[in-house]
Amino acid sequence: MSKRCVVFGLVATMVAGMFLTSSLVAAKAITIAVSVPRLSNPFFGRAVKVVQEAAKQQGVEVIVLDAGDDSAKQLADIETMIIRKVDGVILAPNDQEALVPGVEKLAKAKIPVVTVDRQVARGDYLAHVGGNxxxxxxxxxxxxxxxxxxxxxxxxxxxxxxxxxxxxxxxxxxxxxxxxxxxxxxxxxxxxxxxxxxxxxxxxxxxxxxxxxxxxxxxxxxxxxxxxxxxxxxxxxxxxxxxxxxxxxxxxxxxxxxxxxxxxQFPDQQFRTGLKILLNYIKAGVKPPQRDNYLTPLLITKENITQSEKYGE
Amino acid sequence: MRDGGEGGVNGAKGEPVAAASASGIRLRGSNTWINGLRRNSVYLVFILLVIISAQVSPAFLTWTNIANLLRQASYIGLVSVGMTFVIISGGIDLSVGSTVAVSGVLLAYLFHWGGYKGYVVTLSPAMPTPLIVLSTLAAGALVGLLNGVLIAKARIPAFVATLATMVSVRGVAYMLAGGRTIFGLGESLSVLGFGNIGPLPVPVVIWLGCVLVSGFILKRTVFGRWVYAVGGDEDSARLSGINCDRHKVLMYVVAGVFAALAGMLMACRIDQGEPRQGELFELDAIAAVVIGGTSLSGGRGGVGGTAIGVLILTLITNVLNLVGVHPFPQQIVKGIIILGGVFLQRWLASRN
The missing domain is CATH 3.40.50.2300 (Response regulator)
Known part of the structure; x- marks a missing residue:
């Protein structure tokens, strides 16, 4: 009998877990997805946090997607987001060529996509924000x-x-x-x-x-x-x-x-700008003045270390 | 407990098997439902997950999502078909992920014969497209042959031999690609990456076809019986006149060809040869085989269960993404569901 209890307990936990997670995302006005090449890369880990925090302030729900350095996985994630009918996507493409079909699919589904940091070689994206x-x-x-x-x-x-x-x-x-x-x-x-x-x-x-x-x-x-x-x-x-x-x-x-x-390269600023462009478009239909936006990079040395985005954190 | 024949019947292809086992149960009398579940517990877990998924996400049961899910599953699915053959015959193959990479890169390389010059999309194929495809599959077979010979002839444990080829073959993939990706496969193969046959994506049709054919070979042919015999009890198999060594080699060749097929289809999907493709595929494939009810010690199991195992793994990622769960907890959930599925199966199996 106890074994049976364990099994039913396990199944019940699985069911409850999935219901619980689903209830967390229900009933929000705007949902966007942010897809990065590898979440365990601190650069992207931080970028995702920056997007989540900025989005939270505006009441926007964020779905985080980790491609695990795999272009095929990132394409699949994008397909899932099209079915999920998200309002927009912030994408750091794993590969500049392989993700072109993904960007095209998003365009076809009329879901705006802003690429940040990394770029796709071509395609109908709303904007790109990146370092030079x-x-x-x-x-x-x-x-x-x-x-x-x-x-x-x-x-x-x-x-x-x-x-x-x-x-x-x-x-x-x-x-x-x-x-x-x-x-x-x-x-x-x-x-x-x-x-x-x-x-x-x-x-x-x-x-x-x-x-x-x-x-x-x-x-x-x-x-x-x-x-x-x-x-x-x-x-x-x-x-x-x-x-x-x-x-x-x-x-x-x-x-x-x-x-x-x-x-x-001011990545925090890159991702915040990308989010701003995306939300401006979703909320008001405003396109950015220019599609490709490059922030000017700065060489940080001992002398100008205070100018770094992360100085004093 | 040890009944290779019955285990072999477990979960291969749906109806004839279910009918056969149902009649067997009736003879044994009481507790019939639990015996039925025991044989098909992986299907039960799968149906359970589908029901839950449909509940938590209304988008889950749309045809587009199902088609996408099947396509995502098909690549790992093909690798897992080969892995099932190897594991039933008592082995393991860790090199399949690297074979996926090397075949994708080789495919792209043969389309850019004479050196890949940056991002120029102009093709310079080494030979006609069908020959390029065959060469790519042959490369997979070659990796398998190497594995098989190392294991059956040089008597190196399968785990060690395929670990070694896994590392080396990945190196070959990097060298062929020159440390970058080889972009552009041309129009002739784009149907493999983006085409549909009826409502189903091409790789899905190929995958399901391979599952059906492999299931038939394993369950309905003498050759299939031998596969189980070699994995179940090698000494008895040898005494009954089966050439076990040749059989083992063949299993690794089969695994290599399936991995190459998957690698080729993936390359078509992302329109390039990428030397990092297929990392950790071996683990996903082994997980799918185990979830599908194939015994890691050999002699029992089937490709049908494996296919369901692959679908379970893919479904979990799909629905957690639909629902919007962060990727890190996703991995935890995935691990728990793998364990849960295996526990459920073991529990059902112990109830006779």
Whole structure:
């Protein structure tokens, strides 16, 4: 008998759980979905929180979707949201090509979509808000080249293959670096992940013990690189490290002298702006003055650290 | 408890099996409903979940949602068909996710023969499209053959051998793609990614077709009996004259081909070869097989139960998204439902 109770208890819990979660989202005027490539990436984890908080203030319900770095999963999530008839979508596409059909499907269903941070190659989206990745990477490249006086070995750790920030950051960085024949460039993908960066950099150091600078496509890989430098007995500043995107840990690394520069793209502002554009359109049918909006990136160093979005948090 | 034949009958294809087992129950007399449930408990769990889902989300039972759900299930579904063959025959295959990746990338690579130059969409196919498709499937078979030979001939445990190929094959996928994605497969295959046959998406038709054919092979052919025999008791199978080694190798080849088929269809869906595709597919496939009632120690189970297992896993994600549950608690719920399903099955099985 007791076994039977356990089983019925389990089933009842399952049923109750699903009813409970459904009742939480009932009876709200506007519901939007926010879909990001990987929620366990702190950059997107924070972005989602920013959207949730800003939306809450306006009484807007947010459905959070995690693609788990899988374009097919993100497409499937979008399909589900079309059936769910959400009022709008904030999308950070996992891949700039693979998500084009998703954006087109949303357009067909007359659901407005704003892409933030990452972009799709084409398609009928309402707006894009993002950093200027090419410009940011150029700033990083010039900074490194100046510090090295145009001579040395530079490692570039790439973000996730096929994602727009990785492509644009590589483009900007390598464009500037190609002007310096004295700089030897070692390029490897580390997928925006700290653990991947550790492995990749350790392997690179096996073959090239004397590297002079490291540029990483995001802050997670930058922190992974610093971790390796520390464990290999390097001194702070011995190898110049420049990363994209700031957060609490990177600001600390700048103050400690491990990170020389950090490209600030103001992601909080990006996502808030994206939400504002989306809600303006849903509530009042107002389209933004321009479709593609790029915020100017800023190089954060020890000197101007207070200008970072996350300073003092 | 150990009855390979009965376990084999469990959950393959709906009606003839149900009819056969129903007559068996009547002979045994009392407690008939519980015996019926025991045989089909995975279907019961599935129906229960469908009813709950329809309750919590009015959008769930719309045809568009069902078609989407089936398509989302079809890729993992195809991988799981192959996984069922391997697990029934007493093995395990961890390399299927990597095979999904390498086949998708190879497909795109063969369409951009002579080097992929950035984001140019112009194709330079290495050979006619049907041959490209066949080569991709052959690559999956090759991975399977390697697994099979390592396991059956070199006597390396299946877990270790396929773990090794999982890692290496993923590396091949990255190398072929040059560390990026290969975009653009051209028009000829877009029907596989976006087309419909009647009301059903193409990959769903392919998946269901494979489930039916595999179910028939497992239940109604001598070959199928042998699969169960090898997984159930290898020594007896060998003594009764079955070439167990050759059989095992063949099972891994089958798994490789199914994984390659899934990888190809996924690549068509996202119109590119992506070396990271199919990560953790092996775990989803194993979960589906287990939920579907196939024994991890081999010799029992069927593809029908596995298909329902895949549908259960996909349904959970689908309905939790429809309802708007945050992705992190979703994973917890998913784990609990997997456990709940298996407990329910075990409990029903112990009631005879």
């Amino acid at each position: 990745n090419v410009a940011g990477a150029k700033i990083a490249a010039s900074f490194i080249a100046d510090k090295l006086n145009g001579q040395g070995t530079v490692v570039e750790l790439l973000g996730q293959p096929g994602s727009s920030p990785a492509l644009q950051r590589a483009k900007g960085f390598e464009e500037v670096m190609s002007k310096y024949p004295g700089i030897k460039l070692i390029v490897q993908p580390a997928n925006f992940r700290r653990s991947d960066a550790v492995t990749v950099l350790e392997n690179i150091l096996q073959a090239n013990p004397n590297i002079d600078a490291i540029f990483t496509h995001n802050e997670e890989m930058g922190l992974g690189a610093i971790q390796v430098l520390k464990s290999r007995g390097f001194k702070p500043g011995q190898v110049i490290v420049v990363a994209f995107d700031t957060h609490k840990e990177t600001l600390q690394a700048i103050e400690d002298g491990w990170l020389q520069g950090n490209i600030e």
